[in-house]
Amino acid sequence: MKIPNTIWTLLIGIVLTLVSLWYGQNHGLLPTAASDEAVLIDGLFSAMLTVSIGIFLIVEGILIYAAIKYRRRAGDNEDGPPIEGNVPLEILWTAIPAVIVIGISVYSFDVYNQIGGLSLHGGHEMPMMQEAMSKPGTAIAATLSDTPITLAQANSGIGTSEDKAGTDQPLVVDVAALQYAWLFTYPDTGIMTGELHVPIGREVQLNMKANDVIHAFWVPEFRLKQDVIPGRETQVRFTTRKIGQYPLICAELCGPYHGAMQSQVVVESQEAFDSWMQSQQVASKEDLQKAVAINPQELSADEFLAPYTHNMGIHSEILDQVTRN
Ligand SMILES: [Cu+2]
Missing domain, CATH: 2.60.40.420 (Cupredoxins -  blue copper proteins)
Incomplete structure (x- = not known):
């Protein structure tokens, strides 16, 4: 019995998702989280790592698969068929990263806000700049x-x-x-x-x-x-x-x-x-x-x-x- 390609793609997709999710939760790369802020930041880090692992496995998997499957055979000096343009594919590989980047931006902005990044001094405003400039040498x-x-x-x-x-x-x-x-x-x-x-x-x-x-x-x-x-x-x-x-x-x-x-x-x-x-x-x-x-x-x-x-x-x-x- 020959398994159709769509089934293979689906199976590989499920396995990749599970592996990424598992590693994102069990990477053990960070020291103890000893503050409430650390828990929020680790959540963001783990989410980004999950996405990154998924992308890494897809890209490297396709690369290794293609290098083996389409390698040059002995006595074969012909080039492959010329392929140019694939609109649905191009839309897909533009849309997926765009969605990921927007998602991470919103999530990270929310974490930054929750840890007080927008309400504390030292972010963007410069409340003491004038004081410092009027007193040269204080530093x-x-x-x-x-x-x-x-x-x-x-x-x-x-x-x-x-x-x-x-x-x-x-x-x-x-x-x-x-x-x-x-x-x-x-x-x-x-x-x-x-x-x-x-x-x-x-x-x-x-x-x-x-x-x-x-x-x-x-x-x-x-x-x-x-x-x-x-x-x-x-x-x-x-x-x-x-x-x-x-x-x-x-x-x-x-x-x-x-x-x-x-x-x-x-x-x-x-x-x-x-x-x-x-x-x-x-x-x-x-x-x-x-x-x-x-x-x-x-x-x-x-x-x-x-x-x-x-x-x-x-x-x-x-x-x-x-x-x-
Ligand atoms: Cu120092």
């Missing part, structure tokens, strides 16, 4: 001393964080990127740290500024990457969904120690976050009392900065380099 003038913790801030902060817990308001953290470290300031408490701690399930908003050159905030497990620019605030928002520690990497070549500009995001339970915040407040108070007790004039730059950098993950050689300049 290079800013230093570590830009964000000191005052004694009053440290005192007033103690015991206030539990009032904010469980609200719908996002947790706001100010981020300063500088060669070659990340500094996180919690405006509610005045706490400044070198690694970002956030409670699970609560929306977090980062207001980011660079002190010197362009850096980029990148957490692969959150699928988020945002440039951090001198003289212009950029923002990023996310909601975490998995407890853990995730690497934070600078994704913009920012100088010779760019590769060391790494920190981490610690996603923890609300209780763990609160007790961490408490311990930070106690520690920063002690540091301040120590700093107040000694005369800063008598210290070298390294010694003066030591209490601040102690917990920030700044490598001593980088500190050395920074303070020498």
